[in-house]
Amino acid sequence: MIREEKIQIPFNFAAGTSGSRFLTALRDSQVILGAKCNVCTHVTVPLKSFCPSCCSDDLAEMELPAKGRLISWTDCPGRGAFALIQLGDKGPILLHRLIIPPSVMLSELNPGMPVTAHFSDSPKGHISDLQGFVISEK
Amino acid sequence: MSERSVVIAGTGQVCPVAEDNRSIAEMVLEAVESALSDAGIDHNDIDSVVTASVDIIDGLTASNIAVTEVVGAVMKPETRIAADGLCAAIHAACQIWSGAYDTVLVVAHAKTSMAPFQDLMQWAMDPIYLQPLGVDFLTCAGLQAQLIAAGDPGAERRWAEIAARRINAVSDNLSLTEDDILSSPILASPLRRDMCAPMGDSACAVVLRADTDNKDGRPRISGIGHDLEPHGLGDRDLRSWSGLKRASNRAYTMAGIDDPATAFEVVEPSCLYPHEEQLFLAAAGLDEKANLSLSGGLFSGHAPIVAGLSRLATASKAIEGIDGKALAHGTWGPAGQGQAVIILEGAGA
Known part of the structure; x- marks a missing residue:
């Protein structure tokens, strides 16, 4: 016998001080904030407190x-594409959605291809205010 | 290293199946009874229990409450590890080396058929930046595989050959080819369905025991190591498993192994995809000649959390009665974030 259930519980995740600052900058200024460690020089994105x-x-x-x-x-059929994007020269690497224009084939993707951030027209202080990165069209 | 040896006194495994109709407790019961029988002991001989389980897979918080009675933990010290079962075995070995307990039962379970596994694994990702995007463990594996495949045009065919070999090793009735694997649908490019170890329901139990003279001739644990990398994929170099390199080096140092490439009769990694075998070999200092996953490894069915402990049980049985070494490996988290290694040493015939 199986008891069927669907677990749905309202939940409030705290973005924290740095996370809130990151999401606010994304929402209000379309700015992506990261950080560089003054001790070990590691660069990271999104902005963190540590x-x-x-x-x-x-x-x-x-x-x-x-x-x-x-x-x-x-590329995950039915779920879209995801990518690791390096922001700027030797900048930190962000995992986000990849937007592939119809004119670009998946087999044409190559490491190092330029991509551009695509922001939402109705930002709300959420990671999806950055909708993804678009492959430059040919 | 401590003079007090820890031996694998008994093992019991519920072979992974796509859907086991029993309850978690019933599956664990079979594994525990089998391990106790193999060790020739009963629950009264167990001083302490270490369980490995993950709440989100069980749909239950404090997932060890589902198995408290069946692992014999009532009125005994029990510790629950929310990571791969090999970490639970490491914890149990440390309990014995410390002198706290003599006989410790280690149990891991996972029943992945209860819910869509990758949907659950989204809940194991960062809740602010990754969960809302729909990132799961398979996505992370695809990103890691693609990074490794870039600039290596032969990678996909080589990985397909490895996957075919593992699948064929599981069943005498199968003889898949690279082309069969490469014609299966893409799940997370470049990973195809048949490059992924199939999910399963399973449980495993291992009895660890202090032994000063090892009169039973059971394999002893000669080295342990575990390690974590940062959670964020952008904060680590995905081209290597540096966590495994550190974990295995700790284990090799403890076991006195200078040349891992020639050290092992049996190597049982927890690799879910062929590209992970490539990462595993490089990080563990092994090469293509290693006796890797001869019975198919996790391609016989992957139950997370159980995987590493089942590798330990399989490796232990393989060197029981022979004078040889074995390596068991466990991993957990996205793209191999957590890594654990145990080195076993056979006692000879």
């Missing part, structure tokens, strides 16, 4: 460019 590499809390906030290059990607 370094994910060395645990230091001594980080310098960075405004990152809305353009980047493709590091890796995966």
